[in-house]
Amino acid sequence: MMQADTVDRVARLLAQAQRVLFITGAGVSADSGLPTYRGIGGLYHERLTAEGLTIEEALSGEMMARRPDISWKYIAEIEGNCRGARPNAAHRLIAAFEREKDLVCVLTQNVDGLHAEAGSRQLIEIHGNVHRLRCTDCMQARQVPDYAGLQIPPECPRCGGTLRPDIVLFGEALPAGAVARLEHVLESGLDLIVSIGTSSVFPYIAGPVMWAARQGLPTVEVNPGDTAVSRFVEYRLRMGASDALHELWYRTHPREPAED
Incomplete structure (x- = not known):
């Protein structure tokens, strides 16, 4: 046809x-x-992060729990590259x-x-949605237009816990x-x-x-x-x-x- x-x-x-x-x-x-490769992770196709990690390791639920600074570093970098998309x-x-x-x-x-x-x-x-954040301690949610001006990793204004994007990380x-x-x-x-x-x-x-x-x-x-x-x-x-x-x-x- x-x-x-x-x-x-x-x-x-x-x-x-x-x-x-x-x-x-x-x-x-x-x-x-x-980017079209795994959406938000497309910028790291076939290359390692500065820490020698695959993007799957850096953006995993385990890494967010153990070293949120590493996960957030790359989430924020990717968000910055995609910012302004319509x-x-x-x-x-x-x-x-x-x-x-x-x-x-x-x-x-x-x-x-x-x-x-x-x-x-x-x-x-x-x-999930990268613009929704939630606290890993008290679970309070917050909506943000982008990550401009966010402390990395950001703290929950309610309890001081770590905020994370409300997205499914690798392994979750x-x-x-x-x-x-x-x-x-x-x-x-x-x-x-x-x-x-x-x-x-x-x-x-x-x-x-x-x-x-x-x-x-x-x-x-x-x-x-x-x-x-x-x-x-x-x-x-x-x-x-x-x-x-x-x-x-x-x-x-x-x-x-x-x-x-």
């Missing part, structure tokens, strides 16, 4: 579907200038689809908060609440699942696609390359996220989406 024909078919599917799950990864934020067309158009359907839920691995900034409300941030379990929300969305019924910009290497990211394929539900993958779910999906768009969402929107909509 020609790529243009596939885009047309997916556009019709998306127009007809009222309950859609978008699964997104770092490729969705690539057009916002963020939602791109992919984020904005996914949010626009949400405003016109019964349910559009976004399951994202990204911790950059750009889906929320673009207006997505039914959002499962399975790896997924947040139970986010997992429960995903299970509820799947059980409540869907018309379409669209995987965008993710290699789908994690079982909880590939799982919903595989589940939908077994159920006979339409599945779509948007990714320039091959991934763990490519051979299982019904439709493949070998495109970048922003280009694909732009094409899908304008095949069924005569104008720009309305602002939230």
